[in-house]
Amino acid sequence: MTLSLRLRAAIVSIALLAAFLGAWHLATRSTGATANMTPEYAKLMGLTATQGKSAMPGPLDVGAKLWEHLKRPFYDNGPNDKGLGIQLAYSIGRVGLGYLIAVIVAIPLGFMIGMSPLISRALDPFIQVLKPISPLAWMPLALYTIKDSSISAIFVIFICSVWPMLLNTAFGVAGVRKEWINVARTLEVGTVRRAFTVILPAAAPTILTGMRISIGIAWLVIVAAEMLVGGTGIGYFVWNEWNNLSITNVIIAILLIGLVGMLLDQVLARFTRMVTFPE
Amino acid sequence: MGRSMSTFDDPFDADRALTRSGCACGQHRSTAEHDQSARTWRCEPVAGVSEEKRYEGIVASAVMRAVFPQDIARRAFLKSVGAATALAALSEFFPLKTATEAFADAGTPEKKDLKVGFIPITCATPIIMAAPLGFYAKQGLNVEVVKTAGWAVIRDKTINKEYDAAHMLAPMPIAISLGLGANAIPFTVPAIENINGQGITLAIKHKDKRDPKDWKGMKFAIPFDYSMHNYLLRYYLAEHGLDPDTDVQLRSVPPPEMVANLRADNIDGFLAPDNICQRAIYDGVGFLHILSKEIWDGHPCCSFAASREFITTAPNSFAALTRAIVDATGYASKAENRKQIAEAIAPANYINAPVTVLEQVLTGTYADGLGGVKTDPKRVDFDPFPWQSFAVWMLTQMKRWGQIKGDVDYHAVAEQVYLATDTKKVMAEMGLAPPAASYKSFSVMGKNFDPAKPDDYLASFKIRKSS
Numbered sequence: 001m002t003l004s005l006r007l008r009a010a011i012v013s014i015a016l017l018a019a020f021l022g023a024w025h026l027a028t029r030s031t032g033a034t035a036n037m038t039p040e041y042a043k044l045m046g047l048t049a050t051q052g053k054s055a056m057p058g059p060l061d062v063g064a065k066l067w068e069h070l071k072r073p074f075y076d077n078g079p080n081d082k083g084l085g086i087q088l089a090y091s092i093g094r095v096g097l098g099y100l101i102a103v104i105v106a107i108p109l110g111f112m113i114g115m116s117p118l119i120s121r122a123l124d125p126f127i128q129v130l131k132p133i134s135p136l137a138w139m140p141l142a143l144y145t146i147k148d149s150s151i152s153a154i155f156v157i158f159i160c161s162v163w164p165m166l167l168n169t170a171f172g173v174a175g176v177r178k179e180w181i182n183v184a185r186t187l188e189v190g191t192v193r194r195a196f197t198v199i200l201p202a203a204a205p206t207i208l209t210g211m212r213i214s215i216g217i218a219w220l221v222i223v224a225a226e227m228l229v230g231g232t233g234i235g236y237f238v239w240n241e242w243n244n245l246s247i248t249n250v251i252i253a254i255l256l257i258g259l260v261g262m263l264l265d266q267v268l269a270r271f272t273r274m275v276t277f278p279e
Numbered sequence: 280m281g282r283s284m285s286t287f288d289d290p291f292d293a294d295r296a297l298t299r300s301g302c303a304c305g306q307h308r309s310t311a312e313h314d315q316s317a318r319t320w321r322c323e324p325v326a327g328v329s330e331e332k333r334y335e336g337i338v339a340s341a342v343m344r345a346v347f348p349q350d351i352a353r354r355a356f357l358k359s360v361g362a363a364t365a366l367a368a369l370s371e372f373f374p375l376k377t378a379t380e381a382f383a384d385a386g387t388p389e390k391k392d393l394k395v396g397f398i399p400i401t402c403a404t405p406i407i408m409a410a411p412l413g414f415y416a417k418q419g420l421n422v423e424v425v426k427t428a429g430w431a432v433i434r435d436k437t438i439n440k441e442y443d444a445a446h447m448l449a450p451m452p453i454a455i456s457l458g459l460g461a462n463a464i465p466f467t468v469p470a471i472e473n474i475n476g477q478g479i480t481l482a483i484k485h486k487d488k489r490d491p492k493d494w495k496g497m498k499f500a501i502p503f504d505y506s507m508h509n510y511l512l513r514y515y516l517a518e519h520g521l522d523p524d525t526d527v528q529l530r531s532v533p534p535p536e537m538v539a540n541l542r543a544d545n546i547d548g549f550l551a552p553d554n555i556c557q558r559a560i561y562d563g564v565g566f567l568h569i570l571s572k573e574i575w576d577g578h579p580c581c582s583f584a585a586s587r588e589f590i591t592t593a594p595n596s597f598a599a600l601t602r603a604i605v606d607a608t609g610y611a612s613k614a615e616n617r618k619q620i621a622e623a624i625a626p627a628n629y630i631n632a633p634v635t636v637l638e639q640v641l642t643g644t645y646a647d648g649l650g651g652v653k654t655d656p657k658r659v660d661f662d663p664f665p666w667q668s669f670a671v672w673m674l675t676q677m678k679r680w681g682q683i684k685g686d687v688d689y690h691a692v693a694e695q696v697y698l699a700t701d702t703k704k705v706m707a708e709m710g711l712a713p714p715a716a717s718y719k720s721f722s723v724m725g726k727n728f729d730p731a732k733p734d735d736y737l738a739s740f741k742i743r744k745s746s
Binding site for chain 1: 399410423424425426427428431432435436439440441534535538539542558560561562563626627628629631632633635639644645646650651652
């Protein structure tokens, strides 16, 4: 009896998860009441100090808290305390906007760079310098010059997610097979038409790969940016709970950030498969 | 109580003179007597009751003054007929209600929807609690209090006008006005938030190193360079013979990370707001070495700040905000309200901390981290009056530690930034009794500070940054 590979992989995944959760649970068990404290003193102290509870929450704590959040994801207790659903929506909105602007800028510009070796060489040093800059390094500059924290956050997403798209578009466009362009030329296809009917479909898989890398970066950046500017979003949630040293909530946020990041990636992966063609 | 701001002018109290300063019993009345007297005219600044009553009191006071220009005659009259009768008689021929309404309508705010930034620490108590407890609403304002990530961000957001006003460390508006660490923009402090309420917390492993002389080479965290925390810690270390620039390491660390860093053994201690100190104790990673009031009892810590531009563009909104903050500060200064306040500001929307931690800070009955329970009701206190001498002291320390280079006109800066005169007016209008002076001397670790001679004071320190 041989199980399919898929099923066997699933079993291994579940076993790994169970082992991880078990180890986590054992590692964070409380050590029982510590030291001798007077009752009135103990009343003023936290569980870490009185019960020897680990500062790190166990999987059961996280699970219970997660259930609490999932039960009411859209509550709104005022400007500084909103449900996780609302926070995620804010973050996705910001990422969407910054990413969209990046797409609008990167793809036409990438086309230009890809089609012209001169521009490609001329812009290369700038791109190489700007590409590796961390989002947190842009933040003070953005806040100072733009003078608006939410626009600054969007700007930072834009500036960090534009490069992979730009480079991939340029690479994809430059790499379109010469024969196809020559065929188009022989058939006297105009430049604009050639760009849209020959180059774009041919470069699409590379462009989408760039977009897929970019959305991942945009999602990475948003958390950092929101931690800094505050107000709303999943990054702010992490910061707010960190303020309260609530590691339980931080872990939940980490989990959700991972899930949403995976979903965004999957969406782009699906688009990539749609435009991929066999050669 | 015991502070001038919590006393109220009661025109129907025969035992009390009507002049604002130097009344016989106004400032030092016992609590028992206070509670006994007619509540109506005592004007407890409790949400809901106080406002109109207090304004009525001010108007009545003015009328009484007009009717009895001589204080002795008024007192004799009150003694013979009693306060209630006097009030009734007065209302007969003077429309007190109408006059009160006219007075309370101090000009409609130009801007009703305001944003006020805060950092989640107990110093911001009045700013925060004014939202859930309705102090802003009472002034006709719709204020959104917005939690902010750090001092630099709150500074930038206030400068960028995302916030109309904000919670800032008391030296920050001075630093911003002088252009230290930012472009020079005129900022003002209409009210101090809290006095005292900070502490030096050390890691448990240092529980036998209680003498600062043994602290050479240790690493300490402070919330921000332009903070009372920085100046107090430096002062404390220097008084014990340590040069804070060479003998220890001082790091600017956001408050929540202080506790985490203390747990991770990256720092040896910190001087931070009490809710952070108490959190370190609550989590069993630190103990309280001293309260900041042991360095300087009555020191200011955080302030309520707004740009000069906001005052000129929306003077009525600014005045209403100031009234709300002064009112909230008065409410917070009363020990009996502290438990309720702790519950109001603990949720995630505000400070986001366990209620017990905030309660220990605000009520002053706290675990010290070494197994003892201590009580000090003045651990943190609230007093809105922006003494200009506070600003002068901060300027001397800024110079002492090289944040200001060259000469500075202490008094001009203090008077521009710390709006003592305006706050006096607001307090008087609200029926509170502000102090007569704007400068006072005080003592820091037993050393007297005379605001008239800042340069001599500065010169008297042996340990300072050589300039």
